[in-house]
Amino acid sequence: MSASAGGKPRRKKEETDEERRMRLLKEEAARELGLWDKVVAGGWGGLTAAESGRIGGVVARNARGLKDG
Incomplete structure (x- = not known):
């Protein structure tokens, strides 16, 4: 664990279902x-801004597909 400015170790925040879905969509788009x-x-x-934008476009398209389907 990393230490905060006060020297106390910080606990890693648990990933929510929505954060997990978004992470997986981003990873899939990057692949x-x-x-x-x-x-x-x-x-x-x-990544460059252009590469990040391309990933964002694929994520948006895939997220819409999941929502519609």
Whole structure:
């Protein structure tokens, strides 16, 4: 666990079902676009704005598909 500014260890927040679904949609989109290796190597912050936007577009499309279907 990482320590906060006060020196007390912080507990990792438990992931909600909605956060888990969103994480899985993002990971699936990154794989679909061939960006997953880049995410694994450098984290989400290692992506360019254009790459992040492409992932966001795929996530939105897939989320709409889940909602409609």
